[in-house]
Amino acid sequence: MDIIDIRRDAVLMQGEFPAELKTAFNGMERQGNPWQSNEGRFRWANGLDVPTVEENPDFDVLYWTGCAVSYDPRAQLTARALVKVMRASGVNFAVLGERENCTGDVARRAGNEALFQEMAAVNVETLNEVKPKRIVVTCPHCYHNIGQEYGQFGGDYEVIHHTELIEELIRDGRLPETARMDRMSNVTFHDPCYLGRHNDVVDAPRHALDAAGVSLVEMPRHGKNSFCCGAGGAQFWKEEEHGVKAVSVERYEEAKATGADTVAVGCPFCLQMFETARLTVTDGPVVKDVVELIAERLPAPVGD
16 A cells, blocks of 8 residues: 555656556546547457346346456457356346446556546446446456445445356356366466455465366465566556566466466456567467366357
8 A cells, every 4th residue: 555655646746657657547537448449348249149237137247347358359258258157157147338437446556546536436326326236357456446445435346256256156066067177287377466465366266277177286476475467556557667577477487387288367467468478488388267268168159
C-alpha cells in the first residue's frame, strides 16, 4: 500500500507518471478500457451463442470477462475454453456483454485513484442491478478488484477464479471424464501474483490440474512465493526499466529449467507476458491457461 500511496501523490498531486500510462488512462476514461479500443467488448463470443443477463436473467454464475478477453486475441481463447467447460458441466451462466466495463485495476495500481473510484462506482451500480449469486473471473486482477475492493463502494459479491470453479466442478462430478488427460508429468504452473500472493488461491489450480491427470513439476519459486511475470502494478502498460533481463524472460526461463513442455497459467497478463518471452527464449515450453488444458480434451459441441 505504501507504493500505491506514493503513486497516488505522484499522479494526482504532482501530475508525474510514465507517459505510456496516459494512453491507458485516456482509454479507460473515454472507451472504458486501457486498450483505447472502440470495438465491442462482446466480440470474443462470436459464434458461441453466449447468453447475456438479459437473455438468461435466472443465471447462477455471472462470467465477468474483463478487458483482456475483450481486446486480446490470445486471452479470448481462454474465455472460449471456459465457456466450453461450463457448457459441458451444465453451468447456468450469463455475461454482461456490452454492459461490462473495465474494473479500473490499472488506474488504482498506477496511482490514479480518482479514475479507479469512478469506474468502480459504475460497475457496482451495474452489478447491484443484476444481483449475481456468484461471479467467476479469468483475470486475477478483476478477482481482486471486485472481490476485495468493491466492498468500499457498496459491492459485496462472491467472486471465484475460474480454476476454483473448475476444481468445484471436478469435485462435484460435473466435469465429463473425457476432460481427464493421460497422466502428464511435464507441466509446470505459474502462480499469478494477484491470485496466490494477494488472495491465497494456490491449491485450486493445482487440484484442477491434478484431477485432470497432470503431475506438476514445480518451479523453485511457486505458491505464495511465486515470482512475478512482470505485468503487475500497471507495468503491462509501460516500457519495463532496463536491467539484466526482462522479468518475464527470467520467469519463463525458470519454467523452461523444470523441463516442462507446458507452463500453465491462470491470468491473461501472465499468458501474454510469457508468449512474448517465448519469442526470445529458444525451445521454451508452450504457454496455456489451465482451462485450455482441460477444454481441449472435451469433444467439440454439436454444430461446431
